[in-house]
Every structure is written in structure tokens, then in C-alpha cells.
Amino acid sequence: MSLSPEPSALLQGTLDLLILKSLASGELHGLSISRRIQQITGGTFVVKPGSLFPALHRMEEEGWTSSFWGDSENNRRAKYYRLTKAGRKQLEAESKRWSRISWAIAQALEVS
Amino acid sequence: MRLYVKARSFLRNLFLTERVEQDLGLEVHSHLQLLIDENLRAGMSRQEAQRAARMELGGAEQVKQQVRERRLGESLHSWITDCRFGARQLYKNPGFTLTVVLTLALSVGANTAIFSLVNALLLKRLPYAHPERIGTLYEHVTSSRGSFDFRTGVDGEKWELLRDNTPALISAVSGSTSGVNLKAGSRVQYVRNNRVSARYFDVLAVQPIRGRNFSEDEDRPNGPKVAILTYGLWQNVFNADPGIVGQTILLRSEPYLVVGVLPQNAITPSNADVFTPLQPSRSGEGSGSNFTAVTRLRDGMTWQEADAQINRAWSSLGQEFEKNSSGAKVTYYSVPLQKGVTDWLRPQVLGLMLAAGFILLIACGNLAALTLMRMLRRTSEVATRLALGASSWQIQRQFWVENLLLALLGGAVAIGVGFLALRGLFLLLPPRFLPVASVSLDARVMTFTMIVSVLTSVLFGMFPALVVRRVDLRSSMDGRGAVRAGGIRTRQSLIVGEVALTVVLLSGSGLLIRSLIHLETLPPGFNPTGVMVAKASLDDVRYHDPVAFRRLLDESTAAMRQIPGVVNAAVGLSLPYEGTLNDGVRIRDGQEAGAQAGTDLIYVTPGYFEVLQMPLLAGRFFTDADGPDTQHVAVVNQSFARKFYSGTNPVGRYINKDTMIVGEVADVPLSSSLFPIAPLMVEQTMYIPSAQVPGTYLGLIHVWFQPDWVVRTAGPVAGLTAEMQSALAKADPNLPASGFYRMKDLLTRTLATQRIEVALLGAMAALALLLSTVGIFALVANMVAQRTREIGIRMALGSTVGRVMLQIGRSGVSASLAGVVLGLALSAGALRVMTSVIYGVGVYDVTTIFVVVLTISAVTLLATVLPALRIASIDPARTLREE
Numbered sequence: 001m002s003l004s005p006e007p008s009a010l011l012q013g014t015l016d017l018l019i020l021k022s023l024a025s026g027e028l029h030g031l032s033i034s035r036r037i038q039q040i041t042g043g044t045f046v047v048k049p050g051s052l053f054p055a056l057h058r059m060e061e062e063g064w065t066s067s068f069w070g071d072s073e074n075n076r077r078a079k080y081y082r083l084t085k086a087g088r089k090q091l092e093a094e095s096k097r098w099s100r101i102s103w104a105i106a107q108a109l110e111v112s
Numbered sequence: 113m114r115l116y117v118k119a120r121s122f123l124r125n126l127f128l129t130e131r132v133e134q135d136l137g138l139e140v141h142s143h144l145q146l147l148i149d150e151n152l153r154a155g156m157s158r159q160e161a162q163r164a165a166r167m168e169l170g171g172a173e174q175v176k177q178q179v180r181e182r183r184l185g186e187s188l189h190s191w192i193t194d195c196r197f198g199a200r201q202l203y204k205n206p207g208f209t210l211t212v213v214l215t216l217a218l219s220v221g222a223n224t225a226i227f228s229l230v231n232a233l234l235l236k237r238l239p240y241a242h243p244e245r246i247g248t249l250y251e252h253v254t255s256s257r258g259s260f261d262f263r264t265g266v267d268g269e270k271w272e273l274l275r276d277n278t279p280a281l282i283s284a285v286s287g288s289t290s291g292v293n294l295k296a297g298s299r300v301q302y303v304r305n306n307r308v309s310a311r312y313f314d315v316l317a318v319q320p321i322r323g324r325n326f327s328e329d330e331d332r333p334n335g336p337k338v339a340i341l342t343y344g345l346w347q348n349v350f351n352a353d354p355g356i357v358g359q360t361i362l363l364r365s366e367p368y369l370v371v372g373v374l375p376q377n378a379i380t381p382s383n384a385d386v387f388t389p390l391q392p393s394r395s396g397e398g399s400g401s402n403f404t405a406v407t408r409l410r411d412g413m414t415w416q417e418a419d420a421q422i423n424r425a426w427s428s429l430g431q432e433f434e435k436n437s438s439g440a441k442v443t444y445y446s447v448p449l450q451k452g453v454t455d456w457l458r459p460q461v462l463g464l465m466l467a468a469g470f471i472l473l474i475a476c477g478n479l480a481a482l483t484l485m486r487m488l489r490r491t492s493e494v495a496t497r498l499a500l501g502a503s504s505w506q507i508q509r510q511f512w513v514e515n516l517l518l519a520l521l522g523g524a525v526a527i528g529v530g531f532l533a534l535r536g537l538f539l540l541l542p543p544r545f546l547p548v549a550s551v552s553l554d555a556r557v558m559t560f561t562m563i564v565s566v567l568t569s570v571l572f573g574m575f576p577a578l579v580v581r582r583v584d585l586r587s588s589m590d591g592r593g594a595v596r597a598g599g600i601r602t603r604q605s606l607i608v609g610e611v612a613l614t615v616v617l618l619s620g621s622g623l624l625i626r627s628l629i630h631l632e633t634l635p636p637g638f639n640p641t642g643v644m645v646a647k648a649s650l651d652d653v654r655y656h657d658p659v660a661f662r663r664l665l666d667e668s669t670a671a672m673r674q675i676p677g678v679v680n681a682a683v684g685l686s687l688p689y690e691g692t693l694n695d696g697v698r699i700r701d702g703q704e705a706g707a708q709a710g711t712d713l714i715y716v717t718p719g720y721f722e723v724l725q726m727p728l729l730a731g732r733f734f735t736d737a738d739g740p741d742t743q744h745v746a747v748v749n750q751s752f753a754r755k756f757y758s759g760t761n762p763v764g765r766y767i768n769k770d771t772m773i774v775g776e777v778a779d780v781p782l783s784s785s786l787f788p789i790a791p792l793m794v795e796q797t798m799y800i801p802s803a804q805v806p807g808t809y810l811g812l813i814h815v816w817f818q819p820d821w822v823v824r825t826a827g828p829v830a831g832l833t834a835e836m837q838s839a840l841a842k843a844d845p846n847l848p849a850s851g852f853y854r855m856k857d858l859l860t861r862t863l864a865t866q867r868i869e870v871a872l873l874g875a876m877a878a879l880a881l882l883l884s885t886v887g888i889f890a891l892v893a894n895m896v897a898q899r900t901r902e903i904g905i906r907m908a909l910g911s912t913v914g915r916v917m918l919q920i921g922r923s924g925v926s927a928s929l930a931g932v933v934l935g936l937a938l939s940a941g942a943l944r945v946m947t948s949v950i951y952g953v954g955v956y957d958v959t960t961i962f963v964v965v966l967t968i969s970a971v972t973l974l975a976t977v978l979p980a981l982r983i984a985s986i987d988p989a990r991t992l993r994e995e
Contacts, residue, residue: 053136054182057136
């Protein structure tokens with residue numbers, strides 16, 4: 001079992017960014033989004049359903065994602081999410097913002 | 113685009129809640145299945161896979177709840193949930209809901225009805241173009257006796273000065289509306305005629321749909337006889353004849369040329385059917401202040417400029433007045449026509465509005481007590497919700513939502529109640545009583561009703577809301593709770609207030625009732641039973657001739673005497689209870705010799721006194737011998753003798769030029785305009801023989817008054833009115849009666865205002881009494897219910913039923929008593945404003961106070977004893993076992 005930060009410790013913007021990023025390569029259902037985030041962050045972030053679903057629904061209401069029902073790899077009905085045009089724009093903007101912040105934080109930490 | 117997506121989600125969440133919920137449920141379920149699949153693939157046993165999946169999910173319901181809380185429109189959604197829950201709560205407590213809605217409906221309904229009167233009379237704009245520019249004239253008189261404001265009467269001189277010297281205004285005057293006979297084809301009928309000056313319709317901005325308005329030339333003395341018809345008259349009598357303009361109609365037996373027809377919805381302040389030019393002059397009608405003025409402010413002018421011009425134009429008249437009554441000062445000013453027309457009703461209507469406000473307060477008291485009680489019953493529910501983490505705001509919101517629902521429901525029913533109340537009121541009002549065309553429940557009234565309803569609910573809802581803030585979790589959770597003395601005390605003080613206001617309303621209506629009884633039971637001074645009256649208009653050019661006038665009266669009364677069952681018949685200018693003509697009289701001898709005074713003047717045919725059976729106190733009645741060429745004679749009443757001859761026998765004394773008093777009769781109550789201090793009163797009256805009425809009077813007095821044909825019958829006579837009409841027709845086939853009355857009807861007509869006041873204030877006092885009674889009843893009933901256990905213990909310890917009833921009932925009785933005391937104190941101050949509307953009874957009337965106190969005591973006793981009777985059925989053993 002990997003140690004995971006508390007969901008509340010995960011900044012909302014970060015969660016949004018991670019979800020958007022995980023959807024950038026194609027449509028995914030809830031569980032695969034959560035697994036993808038785990039994978040691309042090297043297991044640092046484990047997103048629990050209690051945080052994942054409210055975020056997914058909110059992002060859909062914002063118009064960043066759209067959803068549809070489809071069949072999963074082993075033939076289970078599952079709800080899939082994909083990025084909309086607005087979602088791609090949001091991903092771009094969020095990525096830039098995050099790069100700036102992480103660069104700034106890294107700079108700040110390097111100063112001794 | 114983003115906004116569209118958001119709006120779609122918002123609406124979806126709001127209206128497709130079920131589908132959204134279903135979707136969410138499926139999604140979470142599928143997530144769980146996917147997790148199980150994953151675990152199975154990792155090699156777990158099915159049981160273990162399921163357990164681990166559930167662990168990772170962290171509770172399906174919690175996940176769903178977290179999604180819901182973040183949803184768009186969640187706050188609105190929770191409001192709707194609150195409303196649903198509230199509606200369910202109200203539905204589950206039908207007794208409570210019904211009581212609140214009924215209380216609201218009655219109290220707010222009463223307010224709706226009264227407010228619609230206020231609206232129609234005082235608030236609504238008159239139905240003319242730019243009504244704010246239409247005015248009428250008032251005068252302000254200050255003298256040593258105080259200052260007075262009243263609508264100015266205009267005479268011929270004043271009118272000419274106004275017309276010619278106030279360029280800021282378009283001015284017009286009108287005479288009184290009178291009944292005249294209109295001959296159309298072979299039919300003669302009675303219509304209402306108003307005489308107006310040339311620019312009258314310009315002031316009102318009413319344009320005829322056919323023809324034109326009166327011209328200046330038509331409005332000169334002895335000008336051409338022309339007429340303007342109302343739309344209704346044109347439709348009904350002339351069958352909407354398109355060629356009516358230019359035709360001649362027969363009005364007052366004279367040909368009048370029709371020059372115009374008014375539009376269908378044209379409303380005039382006079383309510384007439386046909387208009388003719390006033391043709392005002394300084395003589396005749398114009399020698400007295402018999403006209404009223406209406407004015408329209410010209411564009412670009414202000415009322416200040418207009419008032420300055422009026423005061424300048426009339427300055428000579430004002431100075432004359434000031435010289436005659438030293439120290440007096442008179443100024444003239446314009447007021448909006450609306451105010452001028454409705455001013456006399458303003459105090460009554462505002463008084464009623466105040467009474468309606470009292471009703472609302474009383475209702476608030478009851479409703480506050482009701483909701484407080486309900487709230488206390490719900491303390492454990494509230495405590496449970498608080499313990500489960502609901503915020504105080506969430507709980508308060510729930511209560512406010514319920515109150516609001518009740519307010520809306522009550523308000524809606526109140527509009528219905530108000531509508532019915534208004535319909536009832538109109539059944540009571542004589543036709544053309546109110547100076548407005550209609551009283552309706554318009555948007556303003558509806559808004560008022562809803563606002564009052566919601567305000568009421570806020571007022572009565574505040575109590576429980578304040579209480580809930582003090583709910584103590586631990587003491588409330590343990591169920592039954594101790595006796596809530598605080599609640600009882602609050603409710604008692606509410607009842608003190610309610611009873612106090614009820615006492616004020618009861619006393620007020622009691623005084624009005626006493627006053628009406630006084631007026632209706634004034635010693636009549638004649639025998640009103642077995643008398644039938646027909647009125648007809650003699651405002652007819654043929655009867656300006658004294659000979660024709662005398663012949664008509666002689667022949668018609670002779671014909672009426674021929675009716676089987678009729679004992680005697682006569683004619684008089686007015687009857688007891690009716691309005692009378694005033695005239696000046698000069699006293700020639702006695703103590704007051706030389707005095708010039710006012711008196712009521714009534715011409716009568718011989719037989720008038722006999723028909724009415726007025727007692728003769730001295731001298732003789734008139735006979736047929738009192739003709740036009742014989743000694744001029746008069747009969748005076750007792751008040752006349754008392755006023756001018758110190759009560760000595762007036763027979764043989766002379767008045768005016770050479771009129772001799774030949775008789776003295778008993779006083780009868782009249783509706784006089786001489787010194788009107790009461791709607792019915794007894795004052796100096798002079799009767800003269802109809803044969804001796806000066807010819808110059810005939811044209812004038814019949815414009816203002818319609819004479820009465822009176823017959824006395826020995827018993828009920830079938831078809832009497834038809835017989836009287838045909839007797840009238842024998843003397844003149846073109847003389848229709850305008851109406852038939854019994855003496856009681858005349859009394860009712862004169863006292864219409866008083867009857868309506870009694871009915872309205874009485875109804876409100878009754879409503880107040882009902883509400884207070886319900887309040888006391890609820891208090892005691894609730895105490896019995898709450899204290900069943902305590903009562904059981906008391907009785908088990910040996911207390912008797914009677915003693916316990918006394919103990920419990922005391923709460924209601926003491927509150928009611930305190931209310932009576934407070935109410936009497938309030939009445940002492942408040943009822944002094946009623947001095948001007950009560951007659952023959954003082955403001956501090958012992959009988960009224962006694963009856964009010966007795967009534968309240970009786971209903972208090974009833975409201976206390978009835979619920980307390982339940983105590984007798986309490987079985988101490990069972991109550992204690994239930995513990």
C-alpha cells in the first residue's frame with residue numbers, strides 16, 4: 001500500500017489539472033482516471049472516489065468534460081468522460097499556471 | 113457557450129432530479145463493479161475482492177452525497193426540498209394548517225375588503241386624462257371659533273370672477289344632479305339630469321363620440337336649450353339612433369336639441385344620464401352658493417399660480433366675509449378633485465382601516481400562540497436535527513419556509529374572502545352611494561393582500577424563531593420536557609393584547625349601534641304605519657305656472673283618494689326623515705321681533721298633517737280655503753315656537769311680509785342642511801299651503817327637491833303603487849313616479865351611512881371577538897393537554913375536579929380580565945375621535961361599557977369552561993400508569 005496524501009490536502013486546482021491531463025490522451029471512465037493519475041504521478045497521488053466523483057461532475061457542469069455511457073474492457077457498463085474544446089483550453093491554461101508556480105517554488109527553495 | 117452548458121446542467125439538476133440521481137447511482141455502482149473486477153484479476157477471492165472494493169469506494173452513499181453537495185443549484189434545490197418537507201408537515205397537521213389559514217383568510221380578507229375601499233376612494237387615479245391636473249376649490253376660514261376647511265360653494269358672481277380672472281385654469285361649474293322627466297316617443301321616463309357650464313367636459317377631458325360639447329353661447333342665461341346624452345341613455349332610450357345629434361328631445365316638457373353623445377365609458381362626478389347647459393347668472397339659483405367648481409390646470413402652469421389668481425379674483429368677496437364676521441380670515445386653494453369628492457368619507461374609511469389593522473394584530477396574537485405551541489411540541493425534533501449536525505440556520509429556514517407557505521395559502525384564500533366581503537358590502541350600499549364608479553380587487557389590492565399576509569406571517573413567525581435559538585439540546589432530548597411556564601406567560605400576554613383591542617372595537621361599534629338606535633327611535637311626531645309615498649319630479653316647465661301646479665296637486669290627490677282602501681291623500685315638498693329646503697324668515701313680533709333667521713320650509717296641501725297624523729298643538733291645519741289670493745298663512749312646529757316665541761303660543765303672530773301663523777304642530781325628525789349636526793334632527797320648521805307658494809319659487813325648488821305624494825291606508829292595499837301611478841297619470845299622463853317608498857324606506861335612506869358604519873365596524877368587532885375567544889380557548893385547552901400528568905397527580909393527592917378546573921381556567925380568565933382593563937383604558941382615549949359620528953350618546957356610555965364587559969366575560973367564561981371540562985374525564989390512575 002502506497003502512502004497517499006489526504007484528499008483534502010490535494011489542492012482542488014491540482015486535482016482538476018490531473019484529471020484534465022489524464023483525459024488528454026482519450027476518453028476514460030472514473031476508475032481508469034484514478035488509476036491513470038496514480039500511474040502518471042508515480043503513485044504519489046491516489047484519488048479516492050469521494051474526491052474524484054464530485055470533481056468529475058463539477059468539471060462536466062463547467063463544460064470542460066462531457067460524458068457518455070459505454071462498455072468497459074471487460075464488458076461492464078461504465079460512464080466515460082472526455083475532454084471538450086473548453087476542457088483542452090482549460091488544460092493548457094492550468095498547465096501553464098502550474099509550470100509557473102512550480103518553477104517559482106523551485107526557485108524559492110534553491111535560494112539558500 | 114460555457115453559460116449555455118452551465119444553464120443546461122442547472123436546469124437538469126433542478127427538474128430532472130430523478131434521472132440525474134439514477135445516473136449517479138449507476139455510475140457509482142459500476143465503479144464498484146470495476147474495482148471488484150480489478151481485485152479479482154489481482155487474484156483475490158470474490159469475497160475479499162468485494163470487501164477491498166467497498167473499502168476503497170468508502171461508502172456509496174457518502175460518495176453520492178459529496179457529489180450532490182457540489183452540484184450546481186444545490187442551494188435552490190434544498191429550498192425546494194424544504195418547501196416539500198414544509199408542505200408535507202402542513203398536510204400532516206390539518207388542524208393546525210386549517211386554523212392558521214382560516215385565521216389569516218378572515219383577518220387578511222377583512223383588510224383586503226377595507227383596503228379596496230381605500231384604494232378606490234383615496235388612491236386610485238380618477239379615470240380622466242392627467243387627473244393630477246384636475247382640481248376643485250376649497251376655502252380655509254380662520255376665525256375666533258377655530259379654523260375650518262371645506263369645499264367652496266360657488267354663486268353666480270364668484271363663477272364670473274373665476275371664469276374671467278384665472279388664466280391658469282380651465283374652469284367649469286355644475287349644479288346639483290336632479291331627476292327630470294324625459295319624453296321619448298310616447299313614453300315618459302324619469303332620468304337624472306346634471307346642468308353643467310360650457311367647459312365642463314373640457315376640464316374632465318371627455319370628448320363626445322358624436323357631436324360636440326356645449327359652446328359658450330349655449331351657456332348664457334336664456335341661451336338655447338341643448339342637451340348631451342350619455343352613451344347608456346342613447347343606447348337604451350334612443351336605440352343608438354345614429355342620427356340623434358340634431359334631433360329634438362322633450363325634457364322637462366321643453367324641446368332640447370341634442371348636440372352630443374358621450375363615449376361609453378365616460379364617468380362624470382355627477383352620475384347623470386343627460387347633461388344640459390347650466391346657463392349660470394347672478395340671479396335665481398346663482399344668487400346662492402349652489403354650484404360646485406371643477407378646474408383643470410393649463411399646460412405650463414402650477415397650482416400655486418392658479419391659487420394666487422383665484423385669491424386675487426375673489427379677494428373682494430373674502431373681504432366682505434371678513435368684514436361681516438370680524439376676526440375671520442378666508443383663503444381659497446385648489447385640491448385634487450379626488451380629494452374634493454371623497455373627503456367626507458375619508459375619516460370613516462381610515463377609521464375602518466385602523467379597525468382592520470386591529471383585527472390583523474389580534475390574528476397575529478393567535479397565530480403567534482399557535483406556532484409557538486407547535487414549535488414547543490417540535491423541540492425534540494429540532495434537538496434531534498441539531499444533534500445530527502443541522503445548523504441553526506437550516507432549522508430556522510425550515511420554519512420560515514413553512515410560515516411563508518401558510519402566508520401564501522392564507523393570502524390566496526383572503527383574496528376570496530375579501531371579494532365576498534366586498535360583494536356583501538355592495539348589497540348594503542344604496543345605489544350611487546360611493547362617489548366612484550366601482551370598487552374592484554385590482555393589482556394594487558392583491559399586492560397589498562399578499563404583502564399583509566407575508567408580513568403577518570413574519571410577525572407571528574418571529575416567536576418560534578426566537579425560541580428555537582434557545583433550545584437546549586440535553587433537556588429537550590429527554591422527551592416529555594418540563595412544564596413550559598415561559599410559553600404560557602407569553603401566550604397570556606398575547607391574549608391580554610387581543611382582548612384589549614377587542615374591547616376597543618366592541619366599544620366603538622357599541623357606540624355606533626347605540627347612536628343608530630337613538631336615531632331610528634327618535635320620537636317620530638307622526639304615525640308612520642299605513643303611509644305610502646310616491647315621488648315625482650316637477651322640474652318641468654309646465655309647472656312653473658302656479659295655476660297648473662295647483663291643478664295638478666288638486667286633481668292627483670283627489671284621484672288618489674278614490675283608490676279603494678285609501679283614507680286620505682296629500683302632497684308635500686318633503687316628508688319627515690327627508691332633506692328639506694331652507695329659507696330665511698323674518699320674525700315680526702314677540703321677543704325676537706325683527707330677527708332674520710333660517711328655517712326649514714315645506715309646502716303642503718291641505719290634508720298633509722291629517723295623512724301623517726301629526727298632532728295639532730294649537731290653532732288649525734290648512735284648509736282648501738287657504739288659496740292663492742287669501743291671507744298668507746303658515747303652520748310652524750314646536751321648535752319654531754320655542755326658538756322664536758320662547759314656547760308661547762305662536763298662533764296669530766306675523767312673519768315675513770304679512771304671513772300669519774295659524775297653527776302649531778309637533779316636531780318631526782328631518783335631515784336638515786340648515787345646521788347639520790346630526791343626520792336626523794328636530795329644528796324650526798315652517799309649513800305653508802302649496803297654493804300660496806310664490807310663482808318664482810316653483811321653477812327653482814323643484815330643481816332641488818322632488819315633492820312627495822302621500823296616502824294613508826286603513827290596511828294593506830294590493831297593487832297600491834300601481835293605483836297611485838295611475839291616479840297620477842289621470843292628472844298628468846306625462847308624469848312618471850320616480851319611486852315608491854314606505855316611511856321606513858325613507859328613514860333607511862337617510863341613515864344609510866350610519867347603517868353601513870354599524871354593519872362594517874360591527875362585523876369587525878364580531879371577528880375580533882371570535883379571534884380572541886379562539887385564543888383564550890386554545891390557551892386553556894393547551895394547558896389542560898400539557899398538564900394532564902400534573903392534574904392526575906393533583907387529583908390522586910385528593911384535589912377535586914372543580915378545584916383543578918379553577919386552577920387551570922384561571923390562566924385564561926386572568927389574561928382576559930387584564931385585557932378588559934387595558935382595553936377600557938385604551939377606549940377612553942381612542943374613542944374620543946368618534947364624537948363626530950355618534951349622536952344622542954356620549955363617548956363614555958355606561959350601557960355600552962357594561963354590555964362590552966358582559967360580552968367579554970361571557971365568552972371568556974365559555975372559552976375557559978369548555979376546554980376545562982376535559983379535566984373531569986382525566987383518570988388519575990391511568991395518567992400515572994402512563995408515566
